Amino acid sequence: MSDSQVTIKLTRDEALVLSHWLEKLQMTDLSRVVDDPALWAPIHRIAGTLDKAFPGLFASDYHERLEAARQRLRPED
Numbered sequence: 001m002s003d004s005q006v007t008i009k010l011t012r013d014e015a016l017v018l019s020h021w022l023e024k025l026q027m028t029d030l031s032r033v034v035d036d037p038a039l040w041a042p043i044h045r046i047a048g049t050l051d052k053a054f055p056g057l058f059a060s061d062y063h064e065r066l067e068a069a070r071q072r073l074r075p076e077d
Contacts, residue, residue: 013069019050019057020066 010018025033026047030040056062 013072015050015053016066016069017073019047019054022047022050 022043025043030043031037034040034043051057056065059065
């Protein structure tokens with residue numbers, strides 16, 4: 001079995017919402033949520049990749065953009 005890479009494509013909205021959630025996840029006690037330490041490396045790698053994709057993480061309108069992305073992704077009732 002080879003260690004070839006896997007590519008995942010996300011919309012910008014999906015990536016922004018996932019990036020925010022992963023950031024919150026990393027701020028928790030990961031051992032409570034993630035029961036296998038082998039998962040930590042890919043979680044950190046994905047989070048780091050997403051962080052690089054969003055240079056505006058510390059922009060003053062970040063939370064407004066995040067909430068707008070969440071609204072677009074939520075299913076309509």
